[in-house]
Amino acid sequence: MDAIPAGATSALDVGTGDGLLAADLRDAIDDVTAVDIDAGVLARAAAEYSGIIWICGDVMSMELGRTFDVVASVATLHHLPDLSAAITRLADLTAPGGVLVVVGLARSTSLRDHLTGVVGAVQHQWYARTRTVWAHSAPTVWPPPHSYREVRESAGKVLPGARWQQFPMWRYALTWNKPG
Template sequence: MAEREGRRWNHNIHFHSVVLGAVPAHASSALDVGTGDGMLAVELRRTLTDVVAIDSSEAVLNAAAKQHGGIEWVLGDVMTHDFGRTFDVVAAVAVVHHFPDLRRGLRRLAAVTSPGGSLVVVGLARAASVRDHLYGVAGVVQHRWYSHRRTMWEHSAPTVWPPPHTYNEARAAAAGVLPGAQWRQYPLWRYVLTWRKPAR
């Protein structure tokens, strides 16, 4: 992931480049799920003409909408909102651990992804193995390094900690719901799940 000196940084922004790198060449539309302050939606809008950002927090969403134009801001729950269409890119950064049922949440995200489109999940999970804890140690070091060299920025979106599922549970859920999905665990207490929906 490329460094972005001089720009604000936090653990979620750190992974925006992963989402942007997964945008298909043919893409024109994107859905940013749990957009919060809207930073990812803004980055997506720089390359895509049609960006929808949804969040269930009215105060956070209104603040984002006041600062950024050219994006359709939707107050609602992605699990129940009727978009009336699908999207070439569906991104969920630090969102799926909020879902009461992870598998159901992943199915919903897959359902709003267009055929041939990409689903990218940057998720949080709970450490439950020696390997997980080693990644956590690396995350502490990485956090200190970046936070001393960047402008550390605290988002205003609601948080859930600790996450309700472990890394292994999240990986198993993805394998069961999204066949062929790519999975990678990272420091900074994150994993990345990318899935290309089969074209019709």
């Protein structure tokens, strides 16, 4: 949410699932579209949250007919078969001057990745014992098909100047401001 550019008027949530991010975006932006391939999960999200355009389909092949000031995707990229094509597609859907934010899951391959994964495993156990557990309805892909290095390299080729952050629990964030 902190990455939303000033003056943003439209947002796209790719792989919206239960619609939580779309609802948060709707609190900040009037024009929000949410896409997911699962019709059942979209129906449940639409029943829960109003004021959002819900579209069932594959973002890789559907024609949306426009670009968006904010394109956001959480835990979706590892479900798409071609990493570079997926990053390119999300960049193409981002309007000039807009922002693309991806929070994803990646596979550990380096010592640093594995150590961060251990921290994540401990963190996960702590959260599981001390907090209410929320169960998402999305299918699980484990291990993630792409390594942190593969995601960084693909993003570097497609999204020049993208900011990269790596987090425990096998997560990363990419933030890219499309030149405007």
